[in-house]
Amino acid sequence: AQSVTQLDSQVPVFEEAPVELRCNYSSSVSVYLFWYVQYPNQGLQLLLKYLSGSTLVKGINGFEAEFNKSQTSFHLRKPSVHISDTAEYFCAALSGGSNYKLTFGKGTLLTVNP
Amino acid sequence: EAGVTQFPSHSVIEKGQTVTLRCDPISGHDNLYWYRRVMGKEIKFLLHFVKESKQDESGMPNNRFLAERTGGTYSTLKVQPAELEDSGVYFCASSHGTGRYEQYFGPGTRLTVT
Numbered sequence: 001a002q003s004v005t006q007l008d009s010q011v012p013v014f015e016e017a018p019v020e021l022r023c024n025y026s027s028s029v030s031v032y033l034f035w036y037v038q039y040p041n042q043g044l045q046l047l048l049k050y051l052s053g054s055t056l057v058k059g060i061n062g063f064e065a066e067f068n069k070s071q072t073s074f075h076l077r078k079p080s081v082h083i084s085d086t087a088e089y090f091c092a093a094l095s096g097g098s099n100y101k102l103t104f105g106k107g108t109l110l111t112v113n114p
Numbered sequence: 115e116a117g118v119t120q121f122p123s124h125s126v127i128e129k130g131q132t133v134t135l136r137c138d139p140i141s142g143h144d145n146l147y148w149y150r151r152v153m154g155k156e157i158k159f160l161l162h163f164v165k166e167s168k169q170d171e172s173g174m175p176n177n178r179f180l181a182e183r184t185g186g187t188y189s190t191l192k193v194q195p196a197e198l199e200d201s202g203v204y205f206c207a208s209s210h211g212t213g214r215y216e217q218y219f220g221p222g223t224r225l226t227v228t
């Protein structure tokens with residue numbers, strides 16, 4: 001069965017510092033990977049996705065992620081964070097084929113401090 | 115284009131009562147999904163509709179949960195009778211047809227069973 005692991009439940013950083021949120025997945029078949037963000041009191045918003053092609057994926061708000069098949073990772077990065085990036089971030093995977101259900105990690109709470 | 119909407123945003127009910135959650139997907143999206151996040155846990159898949167048909171309901175916890183999608187448009191998720199462990203945030207998501215893997219989420223309904 002598909003599983004997604006987000007190793008860090010909380011990541012505190014200072015404003016303008018770089019950040020990396022880690023995500024590892026397990027799958028023996030082709031996989032599609034996603035990062036979602038949930039700002040306080042809001043729903044889940046798609047940040048970026050990897051379906052195929054280039055392993056470096058750029059998303060909204062200056063975030064990017066790199067698909068690494070050999071390490072089964074899909075880490076999310078931003079070179080300089082803002083206070084407004086404070087949110088919970090979810091990594092999710094979807095196996096290929098007709099199975100459309102997303103498997104989520106437990107989420108990482110990113111807190112950006114001034 | 116309007117996003118996925120959910121109603122109500124919050125619901126507080128007593129154990130043994132019935133609650134019905136509603137989801138309106140993005141217009142034209144054939145796929146509709148329900149997910150749930152219990153406090154402290156990951157977001158978990160409940161079921162998937164393709165138009166009005168249930169494609170996959172493997173995540174439904176038990177027969178106290180009933181989901182319907184009338185005419186392939188909006189969907190309802192009824193919990194009857196509610197138990198304490200049903201508390202959590204219920205998310206609805208929708209996506210376009212075959213081959214379009216991005217799922218767009220609603221703001222969620224926070225259900226509290228006391």
